[in-house]
Amino acid sequence: MSSVSLSPLFRRSIGFDRLNDLFDYAMQADTPNYPPYNIEKHGDNDYRIIVATAGFKQEELAINLENQVLSILGKPEENKDETAEYLHKGIAHRAFKLSLRLDEHIEVQHADYQNGLLMIDLQRIIPEEKLPRQIPIGKKVVAEQIAQQDAVTA
Template sequence: MSNLSLTPLFRRSIGFDRFNDLFDYAMQSDTPNYPNYKIEKTGDNNYRIVVATAGFNEDQLEINLENQLLTITGKAIEENSDSTVEFLHKGIASRSFKLSLRLDEHIEVQQANYENSLLKINLQRSVPEEAMPRKIPIGRKTNEQIETSKTE
């Protein structure tokens, strides 16, 4: 399945060069599944990433943003092995992790909160006016537009 080619799609698109990289990343078999996380849309231009970080303290977590790549890192502290404790089931993972998510160019990180072992990162889409959709008129200049341009 790694031989999937999206070349025919690129013939009718401009500026979607990273789209192919996204598919290549998604097709990899070693896609990380730890820690669990979800991405929520909380409004028209608002999003939230929620990462389940059970077993971590706030000071063990780090969030970095560089070149639109949001990286969430958790550094586990080595547990002192207590010889009097015998685990019957150890279901809380306490291993270090690094979760990377690529953000769209107009997505900005607003804030991050840590509560009840959940790391919540609020994002907002801020599209500048020049990047907003606009209608392009078709046709010749009217007499009114010609006179206006002569006076300028």
């Protein structure tokens, strides 16, 4: 596997050094193929993750968020039928953990479970202090004064 260096991009950017770590993580991690899932974008700031969890009950699923990593876990109840002889076993009903890294301002809004599909709605919510603002030229303005100015204009 070849290593990708992003150092030329850092010449004209500040604070993106974590991006290199993210690419390294993405290149090393195996892409999970179970359970199947979709990531959809609805508009500029709305996203949805849909995970196909056929055969799972809602109580057997869990969603956790820690350090901007969304983890979706499935742990089926032990329900083995020792008397059954499978001629073909194509339905996977096994434990899983699906982890997805979220951007800094992505927040989980809602989760729902219908017809074997787990749907998680996400939204990018940019804090007021991160929104674009005008910087005055020729005046020494302390950070507190800028914040006060932003509060007055809002």
